Amino acid sequence: xxxxxxxxxxxxxxxxxxxxVTVALDPGGFYFLTGVSGAGKTTLLELISLAERPxxxxxxxxDTDTAAADRATRAALRRRIGIVFQDFRLVxxxxxxxxxxxxxxxxxxxxxxxxxxxxxxxxxxxLGDKGDLRPATLSGGEKQxxxxxxxxxxxxxxLLADEPTGNVDxxxxxxxxxxxxxxxxxxxxxLIATHDIGFTRQFAHERFHLDQGIxxxxxxxxxG
Amino acid sequence: xxxTWISRSRYKLPFGRDASARxxxxxxxxxxxxxxxxxxxxxxxxxxxxGWDQSLASAMTLQVPAETSAxxxxxxxxxxxQTAGVVSVxxxxxxxxxxxxxxxxxxxxxxxxxxxxxxxxxxxxPDATIDFVALRKHLAAIAPGARLDENRxxxxxxxxxxxxxxxxxxxxxxxxxxxxxxxxxxxxxxxxAIHRPMVEILHLLGAPDRYIAQxxxxxxxxxxxxxxxxxxxxxxxTVVAVVQSAAAxxxxxxVASxxxxxxxxxxxxxxxxxxxxxxxxxxxxxTIARQLARMx
Numbered sequence: 254x255x256x257x258x259x260x261x262x263x264x265x266x267x268x269x270x271x272x273x274v275t276v277a278l279d280p281g282g283f284y285f286l287t288g289v290s291g292a293g294k295t296t297l298l299e300l301i302s303l304a305e306r307p308x309x310x311x312x313x314x315x316d317t318d319t320a321a322a323d324r325a326t327r328a329a330l331r332r333r334i335g336i337v338f339q340d341f342r343l344v345x346x347x348x349x350x351x352x353x354x355x356x357x358x359x360x361x362x363x364x365x366x367x368x369x370x371x372x373x374x375x376x377x378x379x380l381g382d383k384g385d386l387r388p389a390t391l392s393g394g395e396k397q398x399x400x401x402x403x404x405x406x407x408x409x410x411x412l413l414a415d416e417p418t419g420n421v422d423x424x425x426x427x428x429x430x431x432x433x434x435x436x437x438x439x440x441x442x443x444l445i446a447t448h449d450i451g452f453t454r455q456f457a458h459e460r461f462h463l464d465q466g467i468x469x470x471x472x473x474x475x476x477g
Numbered sequence: 478x479x480x481t482w483i484s485r486s487r488y489k490l491p492f493g494r495d496a497s498a499r500x501x502x503x504x505x506x507x508x509x510x511x512x513x514x515x516x517x518x519x520x521x522x523x524x525x526x527x528g529w530d531q532s533l534a535s536a537m538t539l540q541v542p543a544e545t546s547a548x549x550x551x552x553x554x555x556x557x558x559q560t561a562g563v564v565s566v567x568x569x570x571x572x573x574x575x576x577x578x579x580x581x582x583x584x585x586x587x588x589x590x591x592x593x594x595x596x597x598x599x600x601x602x603p604d605a606t607i608d609f610v611a612l613r614k615h616l617a618a619i620a621p622g623a624r625l626d627e628n629r630x631x632x633x634x635x636x637x638x639x640x641x642x643x644x645x646x647x648x649x650x651x652x653x654x655x656x657x658x659x660x661x662x663x664x665x666x667x668x669x670a671i672h673r674p675m676v677e678i679l680h681l682l683g684a685p686d687r688y689i690a691q692x693x694x695x696x697x698x699x700x701x702x703x704x705x706x707x708x709x710x711x712x713x714x715t716v717v718a719v720v721q722s723a724a725a726x727x728x729x730x731x732v733a734s735x736x737x738x739x740x741x742x743x744x745x746x747x748x749x750x751x752x753x754x755x756x757x758x759x760x761x762x763x764t765i766a767r768q769l770a771r772m773x
Contacts, residue, residue: 330683332683336681336682342681
């Protein structure tokens with residue numbers, strides 16, 4: 254499904270963010286990526302979501318070497334990934350409904366498909382009465398659920414979530430993970446990045462830990 | 478495939494909050510207005526020059542002093558009729574001559590008492606090459622004091638002047654066209670900067686470059702067409718006003734004689750409006766494509 258081999262990443266003129274990272278995600282798996290702020294979690298997600306290119310190493314997505322892929326193929330690969338950004342990145346001048354419908358419309362879905370899927374999904378996430386609102390009028394938790402809805406509306410093969418539990422209390426965080434687990438049971442591979450190592454221990458899912466750009470085992474983190 | 482394209486292109490991203498885009502149609506309208514009027518001016522000028530060329534190049538007048546004898550007059554007329562390139566020769570009667578000068582002298586002057594010269598209206602083939610220097614010399618020998626007024630040299634100066642004016646108008650239109658392209662480039666770049674977060678989100682959600690570019694180019698096409706139509710309508714109103722004024726004042730403008738039935742100014746206005754839309758669309762597409770190519 255996803256394979257990163259010997260990945261180094263250095264931004265222009267900056268320090269090395271990732272060093273020699275090798276990791277593989279299996280189809281249907283559920284993973285946590287832990288690490289303190291600045292450990293390189295977001296960069297790793299950006300490499301997987303093709304928002305960035307590695308300085309060195311190979312990123313293979315759905316059996317495709319992304320370095321060799323042309324722009325159209327990279328766009329097609331991105332459409333198989335759902336992303337929940339840490340800052341949500343909702344389009345402020347689109348309604349909640351149109352924000353969630355964006356991936357469908359980009360993929361060329363008909364307006365009937367949009368009408369069939371979006372309201373149902375919003376209802377499932379407790380946003381049934383928010384479809385006409387603009388994101389600016391929503392609370393942080395509601396924005397997060399809109400971001401999740403947008404990420405899963407096309408039932409992606411891979412779901413990436415960057416600190417989805419960072420701004421909510423433990424009860425909501427638990428509910429969000431349960432939502433991700435339900436999506437995972439439908440066949441989507443899930444990778445959740447979080448700085449809260451203790452929170453992830455409540456679940457039996459596989460964990461990776463990043464420490465100053467180097468991938469360590471979860472046990473190392475727990476020992477530390 | 479077409480269905481997919483229509484489906485993809487049906488949903489348009491909103492660009493309403495882009496202040497620079499709100500201004501663009503008015504800038505385009507002004508440029509199209511100036512260009513369209515310039516184009517109509519070129520048509521008018523070309524028609525006017527052509528009209529002058531046809532009417533003046535084929536006409537000459539010979540003035541023979543009043544005291545010239547009838548025999549010399551006959552010889553003069555015969556000489557003219559035998560000259561290669563002369564199509565017709567017509568000596569104006571005393572009444573016709575009087576009618577010509579009456580407006581200049583007023584009703585109080587008795588024209589019959591004036592020593593008016595004999596006037597001969599000569600029509601020539603405009604394409605014929607006539608040696609006017611030799612002809613003048615020959616006519617002066619037959620009827621001393623005879624004066625041949627041919628319009629060719631004055632017409633050549635007018636034509637030269639007209640071509641210079643046409644060049645000036647054409648140059649002005651070219652400058653306006655370049656300004657239009659630069660304005661659209663600037664607006665497209667500004668629009669991209671304003672909508673960059675949205676473009677990035679679309680890019681990350683897997684939107685192909687073509688999809689994103691299409692949003693901008695369709696938006697630019699609409700803005701360009703809107704500006705083009707406004708400018709063309711304003712130019713049309715100006716042309717109608719000019720035609721009506723020219724017709725009312727009996728000005729010898731070709732457009733006044735052809736009236737509003739002449740399709741060329743209207744065709745030019747439609748073409749200018751469409752061209753504004755197309756230029757805006759192509760420029761926006763090229764600009765956004767260059768910016769998108771920098772994204773990973």
